[in-house]
Amino acid sequence: MALEASLDIHPSVAAAPWRSPTAESPAVKWTLIGVALAFLGFFLVLPLVAVFVEAFRSGVGVYFEALVEPDAVAAIRLTLLVAAIAVPCNLVFGLAAAWAIAKFEFKGKNLLITLIDLPFSVSPVISGLVYVLLFGSQGFLGPWLARHGIEIVFAVPGIVLATIFVTFPFVARELIPLMQEQGSGDEEAAISLGASGWKTFWLVTLPNVRWALLYGVLLCNARAMGEYGAVSVVSGHIRGLTNTMPLHVEILYNEYSFSAAFAVASLLALLALVTLSIKSFLEWRHADGLKAVRGH
Amino acid sequence: MQISVRGLRKEFDRYPALHDVSLDIRSGELIALLGPSGSGKTTLLRLIAGLEFPTSGSIFFGSEDASRKSVQDRNVGFVFQHYALFKHMTVADNIGFGLKVRDRRTRPSAQEIRRRASDLLDLVQLPGLDNRYPSQLSGGQRQRVALARALAIEPQVLLLDEPFGALDAKVRKELRRWLRELHDRTGHTTVFVTHDQEEALELSDRVVVMSQGRIEQVGTPDEIYDRPATPFVFSFIGDSNELPVTIQDGSILLHERPLEIAGNAAPKGILSKGAPDGAGRLFLRPHDLDVVDAGEGAIAGVVSGVRRTAGARMLEVEVAGRDRLEIELPADDQRSFVGHVGLRPRKWQVFPA
Numbered sequence: 345m346a347l348e349a350s351l352d353i354h355p356s357v358a359a360a361p362w363r364s365p366t367a368e369s370p371a372v373k374w375t376l377i378g379v380a381l382a383f384l385g386f387f388l389v390l391p392l393v394a395v396f397v398e399a400f401r402s403g404v405g406v407y408f409e410a411l412v413e414p415d416a417v418a419a420i421r422l423t424l425l426v427a428a429i430a431v432p433c434n435l436v437f438g439l440a441a442a443w444a445i446a447k448f449e450f451k452g453k454n455l456l457i458t459l460i461d462l463p464f465s466v467s468p469v470i471s472g473l474v475y476v477l478l479f480g481s482q483g484f485l486g487p488w489l490a491r492h493g494i495e496i497v498f499a500v501p502g503i504v505l506a507t508i509f510v511t512f513p514f515v516a517r518e519l520i521p522l523m524q525e526q527g528s529g530d531e532e533a534a535i536s537l538g539a540s541g542w543k544t545f546w547l548v549t550l551p552n553v554r555w556a557l558l559y560g561v562l563l564c565n566a567r568a569m570g571e572y573g574a575v576s577v578v579s580g581h582i583r584g585l586t587n588t589m590p591l592h593v594e595i596l597y598n599e600y601s602f603s604a605a606f607a608v609a610s611l612l613a614l615l616a617l618v619t620l621s622i623k624s625f626l627e628w629r630h631a632d633g634l635k636a637v638r639g640h
Numbered sequence: 641m642q643i644s645v646r647g648l649r650k651e652f653d654r655y656p657a658l659h660d661v662s663l664d665i666r667s668g669e670l671i672a673l674l675g676p677s678g679s680g681k682t683t684l685l686r687l688i689a690g691l692e693f694p695t696s697g698s699i700f701f702g703s704e705d706a707s708r709k710s711v712q713d714r715n716v717g718f719v720f721q722h723y724a725l726f727k728h729m730t731v732a733d734n735i736g737f738g739l740k741v742r743d744r745r746t747r748p749s750a751q752e753i754r755r756r757a758s759d760l761l762d763l764v765q766l767p768g769l770d771n772r773y774p775s776q777l778s779g780g781q782r783q784r785v786a787l788a789r790a791l792a793i794e795p796q797v798l799l800l801d802e803p804f805g806a807l808d809a810k811v812r813k814e815l816r817r818w819l820r821e822l823h824d825r826t827g828h829t830t831v832f833v834t835h836d837q838e839e840a841l842e843l844s845d846r847v848v849v850m851s852q853g854r855i856e857q858v859g860t861p862d863e864i865y866d867r868p869a870t871p872f873v874f875s876f877i878g879d880s881n882e883l884p885v886t887i888q889d890g891s892i893l894l895h896e897r898p899l900e901i902a903g904n905a906a907p908k909g910i911l912s913k914g915a916p917d918g919a920g921r922l923f924l925r926p927h928d929l930d931v932v933d934a935g936e937g938a939i940a941g942v943v944s945g946v947r948r949t950a951g952a953r954m955l956e957v958e959v960a961g962r963d964r965l966e967i968e969l970p971a972d973d974q975r976s977f978v979g980h981v982g983l984r985p986r987k988w989q990v991f992p993a
Contacts, residue, residue: 532691533724537738537793538712547741551728 398606410604419592430507438515446523472577498580506574518560555630641796648697672840675850717790721802725774732757732770738793760788780811800832919993926968928987937982
């Protein structure tokens, strides 16, 4: 009898489907996924689609006309020039800072780590304003610069400076956790085998961080080309001279040239998409080399 | 290459990791630096390598003062606990690294480097793995590649930092024997750091026992185990029992009772063997104690437990209701022990407290 009783219990136990203790019910699961997708669709996908729809609204001809128009070409050229200067600068700075933080012990290290994040926490408008206050004609160094005929604010150098400031955390932030995790074991091995500091850097340190470095450079480049706030303050919006692509988009938009504005904007959006896909490819292909930074 | 360490001192942020250590390492010797973590053994090894600089003191390679030489100029082969192989290079490129980074005048041709790497892979018994990447190798194989890489620069001295620490027990034993054979064949002066006493005793010609930044004893494995120079060495190496005692006129008192055999049996109990009068520490190895009937031993106690271990039986005896002694008996010892027993030590050592 006892045996039968125990058999009776069995089916009811089997009927409850097995579920991992950390899993939620299907209802919760689909609600969460649904909310995330709806949010993403409304705030990201829809605007992105809108950019391209608006850009091509008046036809392909108008679209390309807006891109070859001299002011647009000047803006594209300036944007590329600024990125071409800012990104290498931050590559070198980022490497140097990450190296210093990961491999050495020194006073004020935590302060340096905090300072590197400063551009993320400060409003870009303030970043731009700082340079105006420093280098502008009423500014701290302005009179001296004016006497020597050096133009920084409302000129290309100011735009470059503001862009460097805004984008300098990207490379360093990608490298610091990775280099800290790797420690200096490989470098010690290299120097014990007779390698000089320079050779150790090129043959061991740099290859160890190459994918994270590339990843940081990509993010840095995307931001450098897309920066609006800080650049807007120092640029002076001189058409054909100090207008970058984001500034050009705004000017066109304010002049009701919607199609042209969206055409230039679509170029920026395209750049973002390309950056994202290279980034995803890197993450997929070189997961090991990026392990330490995957949390970002 | 003979190595002499003279009055070596190292401080990290004012905290001394090594106190004025002196040590002579003979040419061709295989020597172990043994100690618990924080004993300064790795610091000493890294100082010899030049990966750290001493606060004071000097290191001689042969008759040459190497203290102020850079790592690169010391020509030492260093093997790291976690291998530190270059992940992005093949096994052959890892081994050839030390030759490839030489300047143009002394660098062998690319072909020659490949051939040397291949020969070294044969030496460490990993032939044909030239084109693998470190991630494709097991832990034991990686450590052998690391050793081959260190040997490639034809070092004067081979330094190994816990070389088997990251490997599992079986591989560790294999590699230990293999390293001994390799050393006998190549004859490098070799210093290795370990916290595993079995490894140190089995593998090395001489053992340097360290504690809290000081050298406690230097000696052959026999000397270290049979004639420990300090209480630390006695309790760190092998199993040991310790009793707090008092020494008086050549005899030892435990809780005011002399440790002597009642009656007039030939060995008159435990003598102090020249230790000064006053408080002392008596050390006994579990396998140096015989269990006899109560009243016939030098130490009287009550059996509090018996445990079976792999190859022996461990008897636990409470002495004077306070201290516990462990006695190792052969597993096939069929006697049963209950209640009061006597203990008769065959060997012991007394240190002033």
